[in-house]
Amino acid sequence: MTGTILWFKRDLRVADHPALARAALIGAPVLPLYIVEPGLWAQSDADARHYGFLRESLVDLKDRLDRIGLALVIRVGEAVTVLEDLRARHAITRLISHEETGNGWTYARDRAMAAWARGQGVVWEDLPQSGVVRRLRGRDGWAAARDRVMAGPVAVPGRVTMLADVASSALPGAAALGLGADAPQRQRGGRAAGLARLDTFLTERGQDYRRAMSSPLQGATACSRLSPHLAFGTISAREAEQAAARRAVQVRGTGDGWPGSVQSFRARLAWRDHFMQKLEDEPALEWRCLHPAYEGLRPAIPDAARLAAWQKGETGLPFVDACMRSLAATGWLNFRMRSMVMAVASYHLWLDWRATGAHLARMFTDYEPGIHWSQVQMQSGTTGINTLRIYNPVKQGMDQDPTGAFTRAWVPELAAVPDVLLQEPWRWDGAGGLPYPAPIVDVKQAAAWARDRVWAVRQGDGFRAQAAQVVRKHASRKDAKGRFRRDPVAVKQAKKDSRQMGFDF
Numbered sequence: 271m272t273g274t275i276l277w278f279k280r281d282l283r284v285a286d287h288p289a290l291a292r293a294a295l296i297g298a299p300v301l302p303l304y305i306v307e308p309g310l311w312a313q314s315d316a317d318a319r320h321y322g323f324l325r326e327s328l329v330d331l332k333d334r335l336d337r338i339g340l341a342l343v344i345r346v347g348e349a350v351t352v353l354e355d356l357r358a359r360h361a362i363t364r365l366i367s368h369e370e371t372g373n374g375w376t377y378a379r380d381r382a383m384a385a386w387a388r389g390q391g392v393v394w395e396d397l398p399q400s401g402v403v404r405r406l407r408g409r410d411g412w413a414a415a416r417d418r419v420m421a422g423p424v425a426v427p428g429r430v431t432m433l434a435d436v437a438s439s440a441l442p443g444a445a446a447l448g449l450g451a452d453a454p455q456r457q458r459g460g461r462a463a464g465l466a467r468l469d470t471f472l473t474e475r476g477q478d479y480r481r482a483m484s485s486p487l488q489g490a491t492a493c494s495r496l497s498p499h500l501a502f503g504t505i506s507a508r509e510a511e512q513a514a515a516r517r518a519v520q521v522r523g524t525g526d527g528w529p530g531s532v533q534s535f536r537a538r539l540a541w542r543d544h545f546m547q548k549l550e551d552e553p554a555l556e557w558r559c560l561h562p563a564y565e566g567l568r569p570a571i572p573d574a575a576r577l578a579a580w581q582k583g584e585t586g587l588p589f590v591d592a593c594m595r596s597l598a599a600t601g602w603l604n605f606r607m608r609s610m611v612m613a614v615a616s617y618h619l620w621l622d623w624r625a626t627g628a629h630l631a632r633m634f635t636d637y638e639p640g641i642h643w644s645q646v647q648m649q650s651g652t653t654g655i656n657t658l659r660i661y662n663p664v665k666q667g668m669d670q671d672p673t674g675a676f677t678r679a680w681v682p683e684l685a686a687v688p689d690v691l692l693q694e695p696w697r698w699d700g701a702g703g704l705p706y707p708a709p710i711v712d713v714k715q716a717a718a719w720a721r722d723r724v725w726a727v728r729q730g731d732g733f734r735a736q737a738a739q740v741v742r743k744h745a746s747r748k749d750a751k752g753r754f755r756r757d758p759v760a761v762k763q764a765k766k767d768s769r770q771m772g773f774d775f
């Protein structure tokens with residue numbers, strides 16, 4: 271009897287799993303497989319924190335598969351080699367998985383996989399699991415189509431039988447894959463942890479979301495913290511959206527913060543698909559400026575001393591350093607802080623976004639290539655279609671960390687500095703004796719210098735015509751406005767949100 275391989279990638283769950291539901295429908299014995307691919311873990315965007323989260327999620331997935339009579343098979347190796355070995359031994363004729371909008375490496379691997387499947391006569395069904403559309407013709411109507419997917423029924427599998435006698439390997443340790451140390455305060459993986467996050471966010475933590483999301487201290491609790499779960503697929507985006515939609519009905523008209531918070535959260539889930547669609551449509555945005563006129567603007571080989579200072583949190587700019595150190599330890603920053611550290615790297619320190627973006631990719635437990643590279647380019651001013659956001663890190667520190675508690679927690683060298691000068695310790699009389707570096711740039715001068723250079727590019731011949739092409743391909747459309755027009759609270763919030771994000775809604 272022939273069998274079906276159910277290939278898990280970034281969809282580590284059993285609930286709302288269209289590929290599992292499809293495998294059950296076909297009825298052939300199923301081999302649930304996860305492949306640990308050394309080539310993937312050798313990429314410059316990979317880190318032990320991703321692998322740690324993945325391992326915990328696989329343990330949880332194994333338990334849930336056991337409950338429906340399936341035993342997860344782990345294999346280590348390059349995907350095509352592993353698949354071919356299983357095909358030859360177990361008469362596999364079908365491969366079912368979910369589409370992945372991943373990095374350049376997974377894109378190339380998927381093409382190799384498609385060639386292998388064609389060559390061996392294996393039917394490969396690669397199904398969507400979010401609002402991202404493969405081979406999209408254009409953005410018109412995309413938002414409405416995405417909303418239909420999100421409102422659609424969650425996938426429920428029928429009965430499945432396990433393909434007998436398939437050996438599984440042990441999960442390798444991080445060191446065996448050449449990975450370093452994990453983040454000491456990283457979020458835990460696994461669906462159980464994700465479900466708890468979703469539930470506590472929608473019933474307890476999220477009430478103040480809209481007001482507190484940009485605070486480095488409060489944001490850690492007030493934000494959903496679902497991002498790594500959505501990235502590794504322990505929870506589907508549809509499950510999160512539908513839970514939020516149910517909550518929106520419960521809290522309608524309460525006027526206590528909940529309605530706006532739930533609306534803002536749902537808007538962000540929509541942005542998730544919106545940004546991932548960009549990489550799906552243009553894989554090169556991981557390594558090429560979206561607007562070609564910005565290519566070569568910053569030195570291709572970044573200034574090593576500046577890059578290292580930024581990565582280690584030793585720029586002499588207290589709030590930037592606190593964010594970078596906190597990120598290294600926890601694997602997370604809120605959106606505003608991510609934007610600021612990226613903008614400081616790109617404008618004030620004038621570092622190429624490819625090097626700094628790869629560092630942040632390694633540091634974010636929730637690294638999601640589609641969101642990440644789109645945002646990295648947006649915050650670096652290389653899309654040609656977004657408002658330039660050159661955050662002043664001193665002002666951000668004062669605004670977002672008014673008590674200084676966050677900065678002091680991560681930059682203890684500043685203990686002696688009085689509160690009023692915490693974000694500008696170089697202005698303090700005792701600065702010379704501090705075990706803390708002087709700022710590596712003058713914030714105001716560096717920002718003005720960078721702004722002039724970016725604006726000069728915008729004045730160049732043909733800039734507008736090329737920007738119009740980027741808009742046609744990637745910008746959100748009127749139907750997104752129409753979607754919210756029915757609900758005045760949502761319209762107001764959506765406009766505010768998009769201003770904060772720095773893009774035209």
Ligand SMILES: Cc1cc2nc3c(=O)[nH]c(=O)nc-3n(C[C@H](O)[C@H](O)[C@H](O)COP(=O)(O)OP(=O)(O)OC[C@H]3O[C@@H](n4cnc5c(N)ncnc54)[C@H](O)[C@@H]3O)c2cc1C
Binds near residue numbers: 493498538541612645
């Ligand atoms: C330079 C930069 C890089 C980023 N890289 C990533 C990344 O690799 N992975 C990632 O998940 N997010 C990324 N973001 C977006 C955002 O900062 C995180 O999604 C968010 O901080 C995660 O915390 P949360 O789950 O508590 O978010 P919440 O505020 O609770 O939002 C809920 C979910 O909506 C989605 N979301 C939220 N904000 C955005 C946004 N601005 N754009 C697209 N989707 C969004 C995420 O899936 C998130 O989990 C990046 C932002 C910037 C500025």
